Amino acid sequence: MDGNQILLLGLGIEPPWKLVDQRLDTDKQPHELHLEVKAERGAKYACPVCGRECPAHDFQEKTWWHLNFFQHHCYIHASVPRVKCP
Numbered sequence: 001m002d003g004n005q006i007l008l009l010g011l012g013i014e015p016p017w018k019l020v021d022q023r024l025d026t027d028k029q030p031h032e033l034h035l036e037v038k039a040e041r042g043a044k045y046a047c048p049v050c051g052r053e054c055p056a057h058d059f060q061e062k063t064w065w066h067l068n069f070f071q072h073h074c075y076i077h078a079s080v081p082r083v084k085c086p
């Protein structure tokens with residue numbers, strides 16, 4: 001199990017989502033760990049209403065402040081899809 005897999009396990013992220021970038025900003029005090037998660041291209045997502053697997057209609061960049069990663073503040077960045085459900 002590599003470092004990325006351990007982070008994914010800790011975050012509870014499952015396919016089609018994957019960790020594509022991680023950086024520690026040491027200019028900030030406390031330091032900030034930034035994680036970027038992204039889904040596979042062409043992935044389908046469950047409709048929040050009916051649960052049907054649908055293609056993404058568009059995406060919106062979002063950032064969440066997660067629980068601290070050890071002593072570092074942790075932020076998660078992701079493109080959140082809106083699905084086009086029939």
Ligand SMILES: [Zn+2]
Pocket residue numbers: 047048049050051052085086
């Ligand atoms: Zn639906």
